[in-house]
Amino acid sequence: MTMQGDRAELRRLSSGSAPLDAILGGGLPERSLSVVAGAPGVGKTVFALQLLFHLARQNKRAVYFTTLSEPSLKLIRYMQQFAFFDAGLLDERVTFVDLGSALLDEGPQRALEVMRQHVEQQECDFVVVDSFKAVHDLLETNRPLSRRLVYELAVWLAAWGATTVLVGEYDRDDMARLPEFAIADGIIRLASERHELTSFRQIEILKMRGADYVTGLHFFEMGRDGLSFFPRVRAPDYRGNGEIMVASERVTTGLAELDAMFGGGPLRSSSTLVEGGTGTGKTLLGLRFLLAGIERGEPGVHLGLEETPDQLRGLGATLGWDLARAEASGRLRLSYTSPVELSTDRYLDQARQQIADLGARRVVLDGLSSLALSVPSERRFKELVYASTKHFRDSGATVYMTLELEEALGSGHLTGRAISSLADNVILLRHLEVRDRLERAVLVLKARGTAHDSGVRHFSIDASGPHVGGSFADVRSALRGGSPPG
Template identity: 40%
Template sequence: MNDRTTSGSDPLDVVLGGGLPRNAIIVVMGAPGDGKTIFAQQWVFANATPERPALYLSTVSEPLEKILRYGQMLSFFDPAAVGRSVWYEDLGGTLRDHGLPGVLKRVRDLILVKQPAMIVIDSFKAMHPYAGRSGAFRAFLHDLAGMLSAYPATSMWVGEYLEDEIQRSPEFAVADAIIALKSVHAAERTSRALQVHKLRGGGFLAGTHSYRLSEDGLTVYPRLADPADARDYDLRGERVPSGIHALDDMLENGYWSGSSTLLAGPTGIGKTLMGLHFVSYAVGQGDAAIIATMQEDPSQLERTASQFGWSVKSDHLKVMYRSPVDLNVDQWVYELLDMIETTGASRVLLDSLADLQAAAPDEMRFREYLYSLLHRSSRQGTSLMMTYELPELFGVSKLSDVAASHMADNVVLLQYRGLTGLMSRTLTVLKTRAANHRSGVREFQITDDGIMLVPAQSMNDFGAGQGTPQV
């Protein structure tokens, strides 16, 4: 698009509806340490050329030497571009000695000499105290905005603004775009969120979008909230075995390819083992599969799998292990979707959904992640199995508080049952969308061949209160 310029980040360009508006005034706001200067330099180095250079102006917030020193630690910083396509200038001395009129004159002179296509003023807010008399800053802002509007350049004003200043500070009224960077604290976790408050002349993705800072700059993860899509898409009209012998015995013709299955049960019941059955079947058929785990690392999974003649080190199987301690859910979902696309995986095991829920910033965001993941997997024909740990060992009354069981195509409940001091495991198929299954509670055992059903017998001694739970 010729009326847009890249932000330096393809995912952020998606949030912005195609990039930053050209020949506009953009305000980037946020607290110290939120990445405003990194964002500004990322934008500059992604676009500047000797024919269309960038002019980076520091004021009195941070010394220019400090901006340059830390900028050189970033992977996109090109020392050869400095003085050729990226020009740095310190306005601090001019501001102290000659105030805002001096700054206005200096900026005008630099524009005439350098003829930049991009101008950054960092920090713009730091110039407020130099206004002096009442109304002087508004007069300065009017003259500066008029000068920049008459010259074909895109301006980025960086400042340590708070959210409530959007309504009070005059620079927000003249801005064509407002982008907020902020840190979000929830319990012991701290995450970063980007939000577009204003973007004249174009649409953008609303809401907050997670981002991370690194030597590569801002890595943005657009909010994953797929809208309902009523368009038809091809579904592979075939039923395939789950790969779990005990479960297949209760299904008439297997599950639909591309369906999602929720395995819910208490600790130690066999959820991960069932998941290994599920992906190992795909590997045995020569198909690609993925284990996305936050419960067990690859070494622990290999030890468990080897007991049943499987291996997680197969070329057809990818293990995406992430610790739930400092998990960025947005980043995790995008990495998983990218892995599904690049490998063409037919099956994915997500172990466990409870860890993903705990890492999500709020319940609504978790629902969005889950819906989008299931929706995209279905459209790609990828079968998804999710494990979910329940706190109750006996007498489960409900599965989850986040409607995971409603979204899943198939729901399987695993429970413990106590008989005169001997505890056994039971399996119940609660739901199979667009398919039939055998109802009832069946006992299963973990054998050398994996999970197997115990021959059907009377369930009259199944404990009181252990009926069918609320889905």
């Protein structure tokens, strides 16, 4: 602990993962006792060992006590598949100690004595006990003794100065009644949540004494490198940053007539939602917006969830748009992610990184409807859209998003999902039946902070791309999808 003015400042141990440190509020408090709880198979052991090996690489002495019936060698053999495992640290900085026989043959008190002796002899800085719940399972009929042993363990570990993690297959009822949760400085819950046919791993910090941790559910994945963490996408915190600057500069959409409908084009750093049915031209409008920026020296990113980069290049080629050349110049990035089994928070975190890497001034998020399929609730979908657009805009980008509507001729519905309020601008593309033929129409439903043309105009696509034409003769009939009077 250090002093910051008149205030004590807790030292923190980095987990080795910047996203996890952010979730924890800066890392694990030094000399703290934390419990990692969760069902079998969620990644508790990998979590603890990944943290242990990272700290060992920082010259910390670490010990891993296992209460499992199988020997430590079996655990080591399985853990060697992960990149964080470093056999060179074994015995020098990392020690595995099997407490299984001591627990079964001599009881929990003897097991705790073995732990005490080893920590003191090896001068350990970091201690893991996996599974500590096994101690309770052996003392189920003697709860007073169980409680006393837990308190003794906590007291001498704190006195020694070791940072400790207790791992166990605890459920919610265990958290309410077992003593380790009462004395713990931190409680970390790992879980696996099923969404239709897909399961997502989650992490939640239920308690972290002295830390400004991020509440709620966050996400992680397991791979060869171990666990990768993705903090829940949240809107930027503008508190204390003074007045938020509002841009007055306008940007071109790439179509002069559409710019005119906005009174000169959308405002820079604004967000525009393009809604329409299948085949109305949403993707083309987004590509034209990106190319208009590239022509003016503004790099752009297309974040696609439906068309692949090859499909987009092929589409552009039919219109005389050389997307490959723009990519080769480093001014355009076409990114595609399959919406099947999509982890939305990971996807949007990676999208922010791509935007930052390119220094993008224009961003098209093409396929909000596909994104919605991977989100468990309508509320969370709105949160993701809102937070993402704020982050994209804070990076200096002007944002286009596309959303597919379930379009039916004669339908009076103007918008689909209730997210139009989250965007600064809303463009509606529609198919209309006019004198027994289908025509396209475009309407600027909303342009925040600027006067705009509210008329319904013809919208067409030819060999050179999309075009905005004149007004429909009968606005009300056009919006209904009916034929104007002849």
